[in-house]
Amino acid sequence: SEEHKRRLLDNYDQLVDDVGLEDVIDCLIEDNVISDETRQRVEKEDTRQAKVRSLLEYLKNQTERAYYSFARSLEYSYQHLYEKLIDLPLEKQRIDSFRTQTLEKTPIGTPPRFPVYRGWESYKMSLKKFLKSQIQDHIRQDPLGTFDRYTNLRVLVGQSNRRDRRCGYKLLQQENESDNRINPEELFDAGNWNDHSDPRVVLMRGRAGIGKTSFVRKLVYEWAVEDIWTKKFQAVYLFQLRDFNSSYDATNNLSCYQLIMTRHGPDVREVDEQRIWENIESDTNNVLVIFDGMDEYRGYDKESDFPGYFNSKEKIPIPALFGNILKGNILSRAHIILTSRPRAIGLRNLERSFHRTVEICGFDTKGVKEYFKNNFRNDPKKLQRVMKFLEANSNLFSICYIPVVCSFLVECIGEIVDHTDTSTCNWCQNPQTMTQIFTLAIQYFILNHHDKYRSGLDKPKHPVEAFLPFRESFLALAKLAAWGMTCTPMYLVFTPEDLKQAQLEVTPEMMDFGLLHSIKKIDNRVFNTEKEEWSYLHLIVMEYMTSVNFCIDEWERIEKVIDMADTGQFDTVYLFLMGLLGDPKCHDFTRRLFDLSQDQLETMRQKAERLLRALGNKFRAKEARMTKESKFLLLMLLSEGKLEHMADEVFGWVAEARVIGEY
DSSP states (O other): OOHHHHHHHHHHHHHHHHHHHHHHHHHHHTSSSHHHHHHEEEEEEHHHHHHHHHHHHHHSSSSSSHHHHHHHHTTTHHHHHHHHHHHHHHHHHHHHHHHHHHTTTTTTTOOOOOOOOOOOHHHHHHHHHHHHHHHHHHHHOOOOGGGGOOSSSSSEEEOOOOOOHHHHHHHHHHHHOOSSSSGGGGTTTTTTSOOOOOOOOOEEEEOSSOOOOHHHHHHHHHHTTTHHHHTTTTTEEEGGGGGOOSHHHHHHHHOOHHHTTTSSSSOOOOHHHHHHHHHHHHTTTGGEEEEOOOGGGOOOOOOOOOOOOTTTTOOOOOHHHHHHHTTTSSTTOOOOEEEEOOTTTTTHHGGGGEEEEEEEEEOOHHHHHHHHHHTTTOHHHHHHHHHHHTTTHHHHHTTSHHHHHHHHHHTTHHHHTTTTOOOOOOOGGGOOSSSHHHHHHHHHHHHOOOOOHHHHHSSSSSGGGTTGGGGHHHHHHHHHHHHHHHHHSSSSSOOHHHHHHHOOOHHHHHHTTTEEEEEEEEETTTTEEEEEEEEEEEEEHHHHHHHHHHTTHHHHHHHHHHTHHHHHHTTHHHHHHHHHHGGGGGGHHHHHHTTOHHHHHHHHHHHHHHHHHHHHHHHTTTTTEEEEHHHHHHHHHHHHHOGGHHHHHHHHHHHHHHHOOOO
């Protein structure tokens, strides 16, 4: 009827967006509404939306019976659309009558069609909606607004064996300008790299702040909106490994079935769950699983192997579950991406599992320039001055290849340019190292975000004075970071129970700095009560604050952290600590923060030398098995601490050490 045609047209866009052909086609064939020939013609369309459009065009010219058959097929999987097509309760009786007639024609012994199976296409659509909503939540909760700016990340295939006596961030720039690139959609292609004929398990390495998490989230988001791998993967799952650091997960076992059907993805009706899982297991080659942040997962706290498990429904320890998925014992043909910083200890258990190693290099030269153009596009004059300033400072420009550095540099680069000629604080005029940039950026961050300074009336003349009225709260924030970093497992999210046990607290004064953000969660176990948790803006912020706390610690506590150098967990902490201890330009900050004398500052510089030698001895002690990454770290520490007088000594360590393969 004309009324039915109108309803189809009114809901046309939503039907095209939401409905999966597999969910409705069997019902229409069963009711003799469409023929096999019509089905084949509809299924020839390239995309899911095009198939549904073709079906709707066919139904518009059919009888009332076809309309009710189509509405009936939507009732259980797409209740919201069913109610729009059927004028309840007027037509409900007609639908029920039509259903009874259909069931009466069903041969004896055939299971009834109601409730109908949602179907794989419907599940895939729900999965994409779930992923989009999850990643959009991260975009909304990102106070730095960095997600959309990670648009020029590059992936480098293989590893560079190039040797260079230069130290510092020029090495990052050298690697970034390499021509050995791969596009994201080619990650699993055999390609021309001669690493594996069928690369399914990919290790994606990257240094601190280089954009590993943002990169994989962007990949998943693009799959969900059908911009990448639309035909290659039917299902994609993203797991943040830090989420498995809780004491609950440390003491309980989990199956692969539970991991995917319970811990991740959209809600699925219990009646459909098993059939969806069977679909996943029957064609695992079309499944992509991403494990993000091996370096943030504390389940692999030593170089130990684990037994093989092959039953996807068997509950096993979580480290063993991840390992067996990576080794192909479970979900045997699935494609997998694992992200990590280069020296995470967990990689040593799994190094033979990877078919391809790629490295996220950060921004290239064009990407750096575009990043700042995007941030200052509303102020062309300031943009021109910022770009001129960056291009005149090659060291500073080279650090910008690390995207998270760009995020923090944006907080202060305008002010640095504005005050270059007038500031009496010498190091504020031209920051050259990671520590200098983060120290300055965090001070400007406080100036820009703290309630006391938002009005602009009480802002101090120099950023180094920003935290002085709140010194105790700032040091409490540093103490909290150091506690979380040194716990086993490491705490990246703090619950009230965790803090109470550690005799710590998060005060409103600590929140005022803008470096912590609050996470509101509903605890369903306790009458849907709201629960507050806290985390730092980024792991690298937590690492910087940890180094602040270590600055005036006794050497014995720092030694305990040096003993964990093999894990790779504290590499960035060492970097910042070296800058705060050794760099004379950072001493204005540490002197004011800790109220230190000149003699005490000299003692800190001696501690920096001691730290560098201790780490050098640590990396050389194990049969001189120094990896490329540990050599690189030593050179970065030398540069960060401004310990030029130790250059020959450090280069001697690097030259005498035997080169070994990288994990």
